[in-house]
Amino acid sequence: MAERIRDHDWGATALGPLQAWPDVLKTTVSLCLASRFPQAVLWGETLLTLHNDAFADILGGKPQALGRPFSEVWQEAWSDIADMAQRALAGEAVYIEDFPLLIERGGNPERAFFTFCYSPIRDHDGRVLGMLDTVTETTASVIANRRLNFLDSLGRAAANATAPERIMATTTRLLGEHLQLSSCAYAVMEPDEDGFTICGDWVAPGLPPLVGKYRLNDFGRLAVSRLRAGLPLVIDDNLNQLPAQEAATFQAMGITATICMPLIKDGRLTALMAIHDRRPRTWTRYEQTLVSEVTERCWAHIQRVQAAAEVRAAMAALETLNATLEQRVEERTGQLLHTEAVLRQAQKLEAIGQLTGGVAHDFNNLLTIIQSSLHFLQRPDLDETRRNRYLKTMTDTVERGAKLTGQLLAFARRQALSPQVFEAGPRLEAMADMLDTATGARIEVRLELPEAPCHVHADLGQLETAVINLMINARDAMAGQGTLCLRLQADQHMPGLRGQAPQAGPFAAISVVDSGVGIAPHLLERIFDPFFTTKAAGQGTGLGLSQVFGFVRQSGGDVQVTSCEGQGTTFTLYLPQVTPSATEAAPEHPAPSAEGQRQRILVVEDNADVGGFIAQILRDHGYHISWARSAEEALARIAATEQPFDAVFCDVVMPGMGGLALGLALRHSHPDLPVVLTSGYSDAIAEGGHQGFAFLAKPYSAEQVCQSLNEVLSRRGP
Structure with missing residues (x-):
């Protein structure tokens, strides 16, 4: 699907060429394509459609949807979903479960059910630019539940009937109500060579009686031949496939669609259930299957009642037993469905409990x-x-x-990264030397580097943490003895991992290979879960591999694990590789002074406790402080002050305008005014980076606050 989006002629749409798309659209489309859930990005006022491979199954053979307005793609259902789409464009996250829609799929109308969420897509200023449609089709589960409820009601109703005519009437009435049909009929038949005789029937209001002798023409013989073979006779689409005489007969009765289900006993066609409708329609597979099942059940009930009438006393106990067994089967089916739902919920709660329990345990220790x-x-x-x-x-x-x-945010891919371009070989060599010294003589640490330099684009600190986590795990897996290899390979393709499509790259592949005990196959899917660990209590938090996974995925790469029990494990990190010409030397700045030298600093912080604490820190270090409790108030103070501020120290997450939006506004209006952003967590920072601003992560010390301010002030000059 990624290739289809790249090859699509976007210049002919309101989006324009792909290269000119805004970053927030590119990021959202990238996340959509990487998702295993059916998702579509709907952009702009006309909701132009972009979708991933999983969403193609929802479309079900519809014409090309890429680049078309969502109202055209789903024109047959637009009247049902237009209001929810407008609510999402107004900024509301719309979620609805098991929503029924009549849609066109595979060239035919189809009643389907969906659980979906329309999530507004916002830019860094909070404006809604489109919405993300995440959808799961629930047709199978909804129909299964309705089928079970219907069969349960049918079983109870038929069990209370004491005559065949009553069973016929009840069965056909309930079936007609369930399928929303206009009429049903049931007939007991006696076939002969040139036709058949209907011995008794129940007919819905509006239909003529069916009792009597019937002679067969060519079509009748063909129909009866099919029914005698135990096959259904399906007539739909306005009776177009019928001969003129039969079509006229049905039309005279107002019938436009019919399905006949045969009952075969001892090799003979003995009964027929005919389901009619006065609306043009196409019979679905579900309806055909249900009618067949109901026909068999109805006949079983009739046979039981007739046998009871003939030998009532002898069969009374057996009849009760049969009814009980049928009810137990239905109850067991319902219990199984309920148990499955409870199990899924329990698994979700177990995962949440493991995460929250691990966080609570570690933080309670720290507290x-x-x-x-x-x-x-x-x-x-x-x-x-x-x-x-x-x-x-x-x-x-x-x-x-x-x-x-930081490790939790890394696993969630919500940490604020500071990516840079650097040569990976020397960094890995330093880490290998460090671990070689720490592991002792019984572990051999080998380093394998390519001959040519290999440059990557990533957060160096996070990379060092990830590699060290892997090497320490490898050391522990070898119980202090074995061979540990740290390998770097350049110009690699990234394989398709965890359902994602392969990528050509180039990628730098950093592998940590050990000769330890290996990982059991049933644990491979859980090793990246936060707080999951196989180590003894007190020997690991279970967050190391979570940090590795979150870091590489947020950096545009992935991690591959191969392991064989008793023979060792290999972890391979794939990170974006860049050309050497992209490297830039980091500018050298003069050492910052320890005191503020009475510079004027505007602190922007909505939290009273944090804002007061920061203001006091900076005053104690010699700065002149002004404190604004919102970005809007900060802009007003900057515009009104007679003596300009020397720098702005601003929180990112605030009500109204956020810190990143404030920094971008000041970059336009006051390009010489330094801005230092700070946050414990921010969606905008995690997804879009620092946008070139200095950034200080919470929690921080007074020394770190002053150092950050002095660094930006020293760049500004006197």
Whole structure:
């Protein structure tokens, strides 16, 4: 589907050439194509359609949908979904379950059910530019539930009937109501050589009686021959396939569609259920199958009632047993469906519980250390040495908490990355040397690098963390003895992983290969789950591989795992490779001063506690501070001040205009005014990066705040 989107003539649409698409559209389309769920990106006021491969199954053979307005793609259902689409364009996330739609698929109208969500797509300023349609077809489950409920009602109604005529009437009436048909008929037949005799029937209002002797013409003989073979006779599409005489007969009765289901006993056609409709229609496979099943059940009920009438006393116990068994089967079927639903929900809750339990456990440990240290720091008789030790313990614990949240954000691919271009070989060589020193003589660390330099585009700090996590896991898997290989391969293709399409690249492949115990096949699908670990308690958090997975996916790559129990494991990271000409030397800046030298800083922070704390930090370090509680207030202060500010220190996530939007506005109106952004987590930062602004992740220390400000001020010059 990615190739079809690239090859499509977008210049002929309102979107224009693909190269001119806005970044938010490119990002959204990329996420859509990578999703295994059926998704479509609907862009602009006309909702031009772009979709992934999974969505093609929803279309079901419709004409080309790419680049066409959504109202044209689903014109037959647009009156039902137009209002929800407009609500999404107005900024509302619209979610609905098991929504019925009459759609065209495979050249025929079809009643289908869908669970879908229309999610607004916004730019960095919060404007809605389109919407993301995530949809799952639930037709099979809805129809299955309706079928089970119908058969349950039918079984109870038929079980209470005591005469064949009553069973016929009840069965056909319920079937007609369930399929929304205008009329039904049931007849007991006695076939002979030149025709058949209908011995008794039940007919819906508006149809003539069917009792009597019938002679067969050529069409009749063909129809009866088919019925005697146990095959249904299906007539639809306005009776077009009937001979003129038969068509006229049906039309005189107002019938436009018919399906006849035979009952065969001892090799003879003994009964017939005829289902009629006065509306033009095409019989679906579900309807044909259901009519056949209901016919068999109805005949079974009739046979049971007739046998009971003949030998009522002898068969009473057996009849009760049969009814009970049928009811138990239906109950068991319902119980199985309910059990499956409960199991799926339990699996979801287990995953959420594992995640929240792991977070709670680790953070409670950290809070315990901080709380205990605070308790001792409040003692008046505490000597200076112990006071410093407790303060250092609290500082180290805060850093561990920040690392823990960073690993969680890395797994969710919501961390703020700082990608750069660098040569991977020397970095891996340094990591191999470090681990070679730490592992001891019993583990051989081998390094395999290509002859030519290999440059990658990624966050260097996150890459080092990922590789070190893998190497430490490899060391532990070898129980302190074996061979550990760190390998770099350039110009690689990325294989299709976890249902994604392969990519040509080029990619740099960084592999960590060990000769350890390997990973059991049933664990391979879980190793990247947060807090999942096979190590003993206290020997690992279960977040290392989560960080690896989230980092490479957010960087535009992926991770491949191959393992054989008892023979070792290979983890391979695929990262985007760039040409050496793309490398840029990092500019050197003068060392920042430790104090503010009375520079004027505008702090923009909506949280009162954080804002007051930052303002106090900067005042204590010699800065002159002005504090705004929103981006709108900050713009007003900058416009009204007589003495210009030297820098802006701004939170990213705020009500109304966010920090990133404020920075972009100031870049346009005050290009010489430095801006430092800060956040613990932001969708805009995680997806679009820092946009060239200095960025300080929360939590931070007073020293880090001052260092960030001094760095941007030193770039600005006197």
